[in-house]
Amino acid sequence: MNLLLILFAIAGHATLWITLVNRLHARPWPEQWLRSLRHVHDAFLLGFPPILLLGAGLMGPRLLLDGKWSDAFWLWHVLFGICWLGGIRLIYVSARHMLTRNPAQLSKEEAHFIDIAAEFGRRPVDEGPYQFMAKLPLNEQFRVQVTQKTLALKNLPAELDGLTIWHISDWHFSGTIERTFFERVVMEMNRKPADLVCFTGDLIDRMKCVDWLESTLGSIQASEARFFILGNHDWNKQPDPIRQRLTDLGWIDVSSRSMEYEVRGIQIVIGGDETPWMGTRPDFSMHDNNVFRLLMSHTPDNFDFARQQSVDLMLAGHTHGGQVQLPLIGPVYSPSKHGCKYSSGTFFEAPTLMHVSRGLAGIHPLRWRCPPEITRLTLKRG
Ligand SMILES: [Fe+2]
Incomplete structure (x- = not known):
């Protein structure tokens, strides 16, 4: 005893x-x-x-x-x-x-995996920090989950019923995971392009990897637009050149602002929140209350702010699902003021539906029972 x-x-x-x-x-x-x-x-x-x-x-x-x-x-x-x-x-x-159960707003979820290590016949590991982690047995870093989720949103205009969004986050280019890994993921996304692509931060952990952007994020197709914000790891490097390169590749920087954007002939409002690391909170108050509001925030900790701003859909990353999820206990490490509560998944607290991506990589290239993911969201009115 x-x-x-x-x-x-x-x-x-x-x-x-x-x-x-x-x-x-x-x-x-x-x-x-x-x-x-x-x-x-x-x-x-x-x-x-x-x-x-x-x-x-x-x-x-x-x-x-x-x-x-x-x-x-x-x-x-x-x-x-x-x-x-x-x-x-x-x-x-x-x-x-x-x-914890999924909210009713997540009406459908399907997934398949792409085992990139099996496809390549090797783990795509190169020179970079924490290489030993990438080589550990049982590491699921190179088995990517491609998730399709259907989200029901009350305030979605009828014209946007069926709108698709690739939500991607936390690619963490450090040089440890090879560029070919990310290019393979982009190939997968382009097999089924979405209307919008939203990247919710943490892109670069080593500035020389900025040169990877053209063949990776720069090559992702979207029928309407591609939006991005940056995260705390970009903040730790040099966010301005990263922003510039992405902008040059046709991505729209929505950080620290809210903007009206026409999708399928309908105005929606898109805002970006990189706080507490960079910039200021986007101001939604200048927009019509009835216009559909989308917030991209690096951390799920801005959920309360999104609710105060009557945001309909919030997309976040940052917490990586914990990267390792233990049986019974679940995720352990999650850099959030809420701990592991919002480490990944879909959450609804009126009036906001929040989707938190597990992200695709991390400075520590180790995953167990928490595979990296890309998520294709389909928005439904209801
Ligand atoms: Fe991250």
Whole structure:
């Protein structure tokens, strides 16, 4: 029993650190600060279990031998109490993960996979950071889920019934995953072009990869338009040249503004939100209330803002679905003030329907039970 209580405390301790790290990573802190925080987190996560097992289990109060809790020094009680609270939180987030259901607005969902490593006969890994992760067994980074979702939206004009959007996010060009991987994904998208393409940020992790844009995002077809915003990883590099190259390739930058755009002869409003890292929030108040509103935000943390602005559909990325999802527990790491609550999927809180993409890559090229994805949305009136 004491061993179980110590293991529960170890799990709770990890939960508390991860809760803190997730929330602090939602802030616009310099990368160096966040990296230092992760080092502290790593040290505690690895160092604390032996301290607890040895310090409380085999020495001190000897809880794994013949010791009693009542004889333990009061500081052990405080420490275990805090850790058990973390354990209770772990039970709560696991239950939330298992009980969360898709909203009724997601009326249909289908998916197929493209196993790019199998097609190529090798994993497309090149020179870049964290190559070892890309080569780990069971890594699903190179098996891309192509998802088709039908979303029912009350305020969608009849003329836009059936409008299609490729929602893509977080491509993270770093040089570790080869350009050919992304070109293969673009080929898949162009087999079934959509009316709109929306990219919700985190494109470049290494500036030399800006040269990849022409054969990747620059080659994606759309019958109406392609819109983009950037994310915190672009902010950490040089966002201005990235913006310029994408704009030169015909993409429309919607960051920090809301604009009216005619689709199928109907005006809609499209806004882009790169806060808290860059720019300002788009102002929707200047537009007619009845016009369909689409918000592209890098982080799902701007969901409340979207609701305040009566946004009909919000598209986001950033959280990558956690990249690794554990059985029963679900995603663990998700840089959001809400932790893993909105790490990926479809969410409705009136009047806004939000779609959060798991993204296609990451600076850490590792996925498990959380494949990279591209999503083709079909909007239906209703
Ligand atoms: Fe990202």
